[in-house]
Every structure is written in C-alpha cells, then in structure tokens.
Amino acid sequence: MTAELVRGQNHLLPQTRVEIRISAGSPVTPGATLGGEDGRVSDPGRIAHPGAPQLPGLEVPAQAAAEHRLAVDLDAVPPDVERVHVLLALPAGVPGPRSFGAIEPPSVAVTGLDGTAIARFVITGLDSESAVTAVELYRRGDAWKIRAVGQGYAGGLAAMLADQGLPEAQQLAADIERAVAEGLARAVAPAPPPTAGQPTGAGARRPQPAAEERQTQAGPVDYRHPRRAAAAGAAGASGAPGSGPGSSGTPRAPASAAAPPPPEVGAGTGAGARPGAPAGAGGAAAGGVPPQADRTKSGPPEPVAGDAPGWSMEERLYNQVWGMFEDLARTVAAYRSAVDFADSRMDRELDQLLADPRARMGSIADSARAEVLARHSTLVDRAREVLDRDLGQLVAEAGVVEPALPPAFASWASPVWHEYEVPEDAPMALRLGDLHLPEHTELRVPLLVRLPLERGLWVDSGTSSLGPGALEGDPERGFPDSAERRALALDTAVAHAARLMSVHPAGEFNVHFIDPGGTATAALTPLLHSGVLAEPPPKGAAGVTDTLTRLTQRIDLVQMALRSGAADALPPDLDPAQQLLVVNDFPHGFDDRAINQLRYLADEGPSVGVHLLVVADREDAKGYGPLLDPFWRGMLRLTPTPDDHLADPWIGHAWTYEPARAPMGSRVLEQVLAQVAAARRALRR
Amino acid sequence: MARSKQEGNVSVSINLSKGQAISLQKSDGGTLSSVRMGLGWQAAERRGLFGKRTREIDLDASAVLFADKEPVDVVFFRHLVSDDGSVRHTGDNLVGGAGQGGDDESILVDLQRVPVHIDQIVFTVNSFTGQTFEEVQNAFCRLVDESNGQELARYTLTGGGTYTAQIMAKVHRTGSGWGMTALGSPANGRTFQDLMPSIQPLL
Numbered sequence: 001m002t003a004e005l006v007r008g009q010n011h012l013l014p015q016t017r018v019e020i021r022i023s024a025g026s027p028v029t030p031g032a033t034l035g036g037e038d039g040r041v042s043d044p045g046r047i048a049h050p051g052a053p054q055l056p057g058l059e060v061p062a063q064a065a066a067e068h069r070l071a072v073d074l075d076a077v078p079p080d081v082e083r084v085h086v087l088l089a090l091p092a093g094v095p096g097p098r099s100f101g102a103i104e105p106p107s108v109a110v111t112g113l114d115g116t117a118i119a120r121f122v123i124t125g126l127d128s129e130s131a132v133t134a135v136e137l138y139r140r141g142d143a144w145k146i147r148a149v150g151q152g153y154a155g156g157l158a159a160m161l162a163d164q165g166l167p168e169a170q171q172l173a174a175d176i177e178r179a180v181a182e183g184l185a186r187a188v189a190p191a192p193p194p195t196a197g198q199p200t201g202a203g204a205r206r207p208q209p210a211a212e213e214r215q216t217q218a219g220p221v222d223y224r225h226p227r228r229a230a231a232a233g234a235a236g237a238s239g240a241p242g243s244g245p246g247s248s249g250t251p252r253a254p255a256s257a258a259a260p261p262p263p264e265v266g267a268g269t270g271a272g273a274r275p276g277a278p279a280g281a282g283g284a285a286a287g288g289v290p291p292q293a294d295r296t297k298s299g300p301p302e303p304v305a306g307d308a309p310g311w312s313m314e315e316r317l318y319n320q321v322w323g324m325f326e327d328l329a330r331t332v333a334a335y336r337s338a339v340d341f342a343d344s345r346m347d348r349e350l351d352q353l354l355a356d357p358r359a360r361m362g363s364i365a366d367s368a369r370a371e372v373l374a375r376h377s378t379l380v381d382r383a384r385e386v387l388d389r390d391l392g393q394l395v396a397e398a399g400v401v402e403p404a405l406p407p408a409f410a411s412w413a414s415p416v417w418h419e420y421e422v423p424e425d426a427p428m429a430l431r432l433g434d435l436h437l438p439e440h441t442e443l444r445v446p447l448l449v450r451l452p453l454e455r456g457l458w459v460d461s462g463t464s465s466l467g468p469g470a471l472e473g474d475p476e477r478g479f480p481d482s483a484e485r486r487a488l489a490l491d492t493a494v495a496h497a498a499r500l501m502s503v504h505p506a507g508e509f510n511v512h513f514i515d516p517g518g519t520a521t522a523a524l525t526p527l528l529h530s531g532v533l534a535e536p537p538p539k540g541a542a543g544v545t546d547t548l549t550r551l552t553q554r555i556d557l558v559q560m561a562l563r564s565g566a567a568d569a570l571p572p573d574l575d576p577a578q579q580l581l582v583v584n585d586f587p588h589g590f591d592d593r594a595i596n597q598l599r600y601l602a603d604e605g606p607s608v609g610v611h612l613l614v615v616a617d618r619e620d621a622k623g624y625g626p627l628l629d630p631f632w633r634g635m636l637r638l639t640p641t642p643d644d645h646l647a648d649p650w651i652g653h654a655w656t657y658e659p660a661r662a663p664m665g666s667r668v669l670e671q672v673l674a675q676v677a678a679a680r681r682a683l684r685r
Numbered sequence: 686m687a688r689s690k691q692e693g694n695v696s697v698s699i700n701l702s703k704g705q706a707i708s709l710q711k712s713d714g715g716t717l718s719s720v721r722m723g724l725g726w727q728a729a730e731r732r733g734l735f736g737k738r739t740r741e742i743d744l745d746a747s748a749v750l751f752a753d754k755e756p757v758d759v760v761f762f763r764h765l766v767s768d769d770g771s772v773r774h775t776g777d778n779l780v781g782g783a784g785q786g787g788d789d790e791s792i793l794v795d796l797q798r799v800p801v802h803i804d805q806i807v808f809t810v811n812s813f814t815g816q817t818f819e820e821v822q823n824a825f826c827r828l829v830d831e832s833n834g835q836e837l838a839r840y841t842l843t844g845g846g847t848y849t850a851q852i853m854a855k856v857h858r859t860g861s862g863w864g865m866t867a868l869g870s871p872a873n874g875r876t877f878q879d880l881m882p883s884i885q886p887l888l
Contacts, residue, residue, distance in 0.1 A: 008835040327770070334769030334800035341752045341802040382801040651768050 002117040005148035011119045013144045016074035019111050025104030026097050027064040029180045031087035039083050040165030044172050051179030063183030064091045074144045083138045089131040089157040093181040100126035108134045121148040131160040318429050325445045329648045331390040332439050338383035346376040391440045408503035412662040420672045422679040427503045435655040453611045456602045458635040461489035462617030488640035490523040492659045493615045502672045506679035511580045513537035516544050516589025530673035541589045548597040558608040578609040586616035599631050701840040703869040719795045719831035722808050723788030726824040743779045743813040746790040747877040748772050752802040754888045771798035796863050805857040807884050809877050812849040826853040840867040850874045
C-alpha cells in the first residue's frame, strides 16, 4: 500500500534499503545531503550531487534528467547522520524552465528494491522556486522515517544549500551547476523546454542568487490573495464545518461565501482536491502552503450557502444563516470587549494622573492627558476597523445568501414569495423575523427556528415591556396606544400563521383560532377571504372550551397511540396534519379549566404536532399571579414592533427583533393564501 | 533548529526549553493565521501494591486571554469558545492518551480574529482529578500551524513534580505579529481560577 503524503506528513520506512524515484516535467538536478540532528550539513563532502554522485549509503545520478532513481542504503550512512535530505533543482546554466511553477509538480516516490511502492509525495504548490527540498529521511529510534517536506527556494540551489548550513553554498552551487551543464552537454540532447521562448543562456547571465534572497522570496508564502478580503485570515481555518447553532462554531470565511469560486478550481492535485476531508485535517489536506490551499480550495458548488455543511441546500442555508448570526455576535463581542477595555484603561490612567500632584497641572499634565486619550482612540479605532471589516464581509455574505433563501426562510419582501408554489415537503425551519445589533442596524440576520416548533410563540401585545416613553407612544413610528398595538400584534400573529401554513404541503398544516372577544375578525380577513380558514372563530367562552377540548383530546389520543405503538388504531376521522392553535387576547374568555387545558397543550402539544401561538398582554393575566409564570417562560416571546429582547445563545447580546411582515401595501400574503386555499380545495376533491 | 523558525513551513519543529521564545512570523513578513495548541499526556506506569489498577488522569487545558495583564476571557471545558470566537477548545478529554502520543486536548487560536486589545494568551494545564504531575508522563504541549498541520514548536514537561498544574506557554503579540514563549511554570490548582496569582508574574 502506498502512502500518499502531504507536506509535513511522515511515514515509517519498513526497510533501510530503498529506492527514491523522482519524476518531474523537465530535467532536474538531483541531490542529497547527510545532516546531523539539527539538519545541518557539516561539510560539502556530505552532499551527493552530479559532480560527486556517491556518498556512503547513497548515490545520485550524475546528470540532470526528468526521471531519476536514487539508491539509498540507510544502514550504510555514517552513524552521526540523523537526517538525509533529497533535493531537486532546476539546472540554471542551460535552457529550460526557470521555476517549478512552470512545470508539472515533481513527484517523489519511495519504493523497495523490488519496486513495491512505500510512499509517494507530489510537491504541489510550487511557484517561483527553482530548488526544492523534496523529502527528508530521518532516524526515529532504530528505524527510519520519511517526511514530505516540499520546501521551495526562489533563491535556487545556493539558497537551499545555505539553508542547510553550508557556508560556501554559493561556490558549491556553482560547482554543481557546472557539473550539470557538462553532463547535459555530454548527453544526447536535453528534453525540449516546455515553456518556449526562454532565451538560451538566460540562466547563465542570471546573477547567482545570494543566500539572503530567501528573506525576500515571494515564493510559496503569499497571503495577499487578490480575491480575498482583508479578514480572510479566518479562511485558513475554514476547512472545518460546524458553524451551525448547536456546534461551538468554527470561524468561517465569510469572504469565500461571498466571492465566486476561484477560477482555478480543479487545478488541485493529489490530496489537495480531496473533498470532505475531516474537519481537523481540512487545512492540511488542502495542501501544504496557503497559496496551494487557495488554488485548490474548490469553491462550494453552490456559493450561496458559503462553506456551511448540510445534507441538503436547505440545511446548508440554515446553517449558513446561523453561522452568520454567530459570526455577527462574536465580532461584535470582540469589538465591545475592546472598547470596554479601552474605556476602563483610560479611566484608570486619568485617575493615576490626577492622583499625582506633580502631573496635575501644566503642560506636562496636558501632554500626559493627551497621550492617554490618544491611546484610547487608537485602540478604539483599531477595534472599529476590525469590526467594519467583518461587518463588510457579513453584509456581502447576506447579499448573496438572502436572495437564495427558500420561502420558509425568506422575508415576505423576497421575490421567492411572488413565485410561490405550494411545496411538496415541509421545511426544516421557519423565519420568524430579523435580528440586528446597534453596531450595524442595516445588517439583518434572519431568525430561523426549527420546525416543528419546540416552544409556543407568544406575540406580546402589551406595552409594559417597552422602554419608558413607549407608553406615551411615538407618533412617528406609529404605535401610539394599546389598541393599535393589539391590532399590530394580531396582524403579526396572522402573518406567522399564514407563513406556517403556506410553507407546509397542502393539508398538512391546519390553523385553529380562539377569539372569544371577537376582536380578531378584521385581522383574520386574509385567512377567511382566501378560504384557508373556513369560518370565523366561534365567539364567547363556549368556543374556547370546544376548540381546546378537541385539541386536548387529540393530544391524548395520539400520545396514547404512540405509547402503545398502535398508531394505526387512531380513529379514521383524526386529522393527521399538524395543528396550530392561535389564541387571541389570552386570557380573555378563559376560565380556570380552560387555562389548565391550554397549559397542558403548551407542554404536551409540540411532541405530537400541536403548536401554540398566543397573542397576549401579560398584564391582562396578572390576576393569576405566579401560576402562569412557567407558561410565559416556556414560550418564545415575539413582539409586533422592533424590540431588543432576544438574546443569542453564545454571548447573550440583546438583539433587536423585528417580526416578519409583508411590506406595506404588498398583496403577497393574500396571493400566497389564495394559492394555499386552492391547493387545499383540490386536495379535498 | 533555526530553519523552521525562518521558513515557518518547514516540517521540523523547534524543541523549546523553559523560557525560550520563538517568533511566529514568517520570513516573508506574513504571519500565521491560525495555530493550535495541542496537549497530550499519559498516566505514568505505577508499580507496587495497587499498580495494576488502571487509573484515569483528567488534565484540563485552558487558555486565558489577557489585555494588558487583565484577564478578559477564558476558554476551558466549561466555556469552550471565547466570546469573540477567536479561541476554541475542541473538547474535554477526561482520561488522557492511551500511549498514542497525539494531542489529547486542543485549543485553536485564530490569530487574525483575536480582538485588538488582547495581547497575551496563556495556556495552562490543570489536574482536575487531583493527581500530581508525578503520576503523569509524556506530557507535552505543542504549537501547530493549523493551515498545514505542521508542528512549529514543542515543549515537553520534564520530570513531574508534586504539583497539580503547569502554566505551559503563552502566545503574545510582538511588534507586528505573534510570538510564543515556553513558560513551564509549576503551580497548584484544580482549574485555571486557582492559577491566576501564579500567572500574573509571568505576563
């Protein structure tokens, strides 16, 4: 079995007599060095190269060629040799390619003497380098191991030898080049260079690169990828999935989500292009060095979901949205933490200045104070810069993700609602609204909750939770009094109910209303008009009891059937669809028994497909005292107007929630409901 | 060895000794984007009366984020991700390596996402189950370049003593990038909180 190595990986050699086969797209100069424990080569006599091909334990070919075989007997190398490096260089003094980037990636294979392959390493990701340390054989106890190195040198052979610790590297490199040139002259003819137009002798005229050139080599380590925005450093680690809400979150590369897939997709070779590499190994599998990772990191087939994982597009989009949510929470946490620190440090330093009587007055004091303030603003500015960078990426990401969302995840303003068709399958989640933070009020993250709903929804029609001043109302924002707020809450609830209904297949989701006061009739018009709701909810307490009793019985029946494993024993008239009970103006019209039934329904309903949506002002129910506290706590509180009461699960920022509602004047809700009603009618026939 | 320090992506890592520091800068001026601090340990062989009973040693890795010597955030088994998301603990290991020599607990640091005011990240190991490091062998911490999986530096705990915690290393800002310093300072405590007084002088 051949081990395909990636940079840095090592592999145990089962024997000490091996052959190293080198294959490159153009003639290369082979070489090997014998180094000590620290990898350094003590004297030029410990280098095998075409000018001096034999050393104890190893032999290299005497000329440059595209294919080489190096015989190695590790038992025969001097005992003080701990590391053997195999080197490749493009001959400089002859026509031919000048860098490894211009030819096919060289490959190195280690085989036994009988030709059985042990390990193979394709040196990908080379660019302007003309010399490369291919592999390293090193002692590990009594055995030897091979390690894939692939370290390139733009400074060529001289730089590589200097790096091995040889002081006279330049002279040595020149000697090797001369031997190679002579060898090639003796040979029949050099292979034609794959890159045409290289003037003969260009290499000869080229000044021998100095050792310090590798300090400035622009070779393999180029992080300034043109398609990457500044913050894409996170991309380095982005191989790992897991940005979903449940996971602890992996920093994702927002840029890669926003940017189109790199055009070089598919240029990757070997392990680099392997998809689905395990999370931890993602970075390593994507190739040794960052530019390699860039080149081979195949963009997701559907860039709209970025690099979010998932079995389906829907799941990937869901994870992507939650990933954006987490990213925004965390980047803002970093910003706020930095600003808090800057503030407290400034306060402390100013206090210190005041505490020192000598520093309290005069120009010294002024300049000291100015310095403190400058330190503060420098730090805050830098934090803001980072925040803006991340926010910019998230905005770009949202610009790509938002239009791609399916109806259940999309805002009512999205074009997908205008192309609405009754779906075949139930969605995995539902958008309840948008979330934003004060740092960037334009950047809205969809609030997606999993279906079936684990908790009931409570649309708060009260004013008590609003800030001071809200009670008096804000004429400009248009929610002056409690009546209007109740109406808004009801409209919001209807929008949620309509969305739930329309994202489920026809007949698989039914809505019941309890409206003992009869105040919801106007708001229910869209549902009634389209025929989705057959008749207005019954008025008075009798209607409450009737609906609750039916639903509670249903819960009991289904639970019993599930418990005894007799789902087929359910009465044939039982509606198998999911049910949503909307209660308007709770607890109006409820007696103690009805309240208990509702609490039971809230607790037990979700597991058997009965959901609850309550429109209520908690103040109205305060007569029940703490009895109802668990009921309120058990529900997800939503507001009809923007309100900063929702906390994220990671940091606990207060997010401003804005409910999902159709844009002003839009008829999208009516159109969608008409289609739903038509599909339901068709089903019944 | 000097080379890996300069080249950054050479596979040979530096074996650090106590107090030694390395720069995480690459020779072209680029900096590492993401590093992983891996910790591994094994229960030492025990001889004598109770020697045959297998024991489990729960060491816990923690990372404390400091801004100007003030602790700002901490990543440990009960808070696996720093609030800003830059430092992540991959999960608690309760028993240590079964002689595999791999990392038993890992803490990932996305250096480019570390908030601007954080200037030092201190890595500690505590013996949650209370055994002293006399009963631990082959404990090490190593810094790995997450982008390519290569080990940059390794620091091996020498000779276990009668203490229950080690302040292993710190990753700190240098002029323009980051550096790592091996601390190897023994301390005592069940979790990182107990170590704070011992960490302060090392900042």
